[in-house]
Amino acid sequence: MKSKVEVKTVKEKTTDDLKRELMNAADIDTYIKENQALFVDKTVIELLGELYQRKSVPQAALAKQAGMSEVYVHQVFSGRRTPSRDRLLCLCIGLEATLEETQRLLKQAIYAQLYPANKRDAIIHGIIHRTSLSAINDKLFAEGEKTLF
Numbered sequence: 722m723k724s725k726v727e728v729k730t731v732k733e734k735t736t737d738d739l740k741r742e743l744m745n746a747a748d749i750d751t752y753i754k755e756n757q758a759l760f761v762d763k764t765v766i767e768l769l770g771e772l773y774q775r776k777s778v779p780q781a782a783l784a785k786q787a788g789m790s791e792v793y794v795h796q797v798f799s800g801r802r803t804p805s806r807d808r809l810l811c812l813c814i815g816l817e818a819t820l821e822e823t824q825r826l827l828k829q830a831i832y833a834q835l836y837p838a839n840k841r842d843a844i845i846h847g848i849i850h851r852t853s854l855s856a857i858n859d860k861l862f863a864e865g866e867k868t869l870f
Contacts, residue, residue, distance in 0.1 A: 739759065742755075742756070764829070765803075765804075765826060765829050765830045766797070766798065766800050768829055769797070769812065769816075772816050772826075773798065773816060776816050776817060778815075780794055780795065780798075783812070783816060784815075785815075786814070786815035786816075786853075786854065787854065788854050788858075789808070789812075789815075789870075794812075797812070803830075804830075806827065806830070806832040807867075807870065808870075809827065809832065810827075810845060810869055811854060811869050813826060814847070814848060814852075814853075814854045814869075817851055818848065819849075820849050823848050840866060841861065844860050844861050844864060844866060845869075847860075854869065854870075857869065
C-alpha cells in the first residue's frame with residue numbers, strides 16, 4: 722500500500738518541482754529512480770492519441786474544429802504526417818487541450834512552448850479560455866500576427 726501512495730505523490734509533482742529536485746539532487750541516479758514514472762517515453766502521436774481518446778470527439782468534428790481536412794488529421798494520427806508547431810496548436814485547440822497538455826505536446830515534439838512574453842503566443846492564450854480557432858485567428862490577424870492556418 723505504501724508504494725501506491727509514493728507513486729501518487731510522484732504523479733502530482735509539477736515541472737517546477739522536478740526542476741528544483743534535479744538542481745538539488747546529490748546524484749542523478751537517485752533522481753531518476755525517484756521520478757521514473759514521470760518521464761515522457763511516448764511519441765507525439767501517442768500523446769495526441771491519448772488526448773483524442775479522452776476527449777472522445779469524432780475525427781470529422783476534430784478536423785473541423787482544428788481547421789484541417791479529415792485526411793490530414795487521419796494521416797497525423799496514423800503517423801504518416803508530422804504536424805508543424807502551428808498545426809499541432811490547431812489540433813490542441815480542436816481537442817480543447819489544457820495549457821499543460823498543449824505545452825507537453827509542444828515540448829515532446831521539440832517545438833517551442835507557448836511563451837506569454839511573445840505577442841503571438843500570448844494571443845494563443847485562447848487555449849486556456851477554450852476560444853475557437855477562428856476567433857484566435859481573427860485576433861492574430863487583427864494584431865498583424867501570422868494566423869495558425
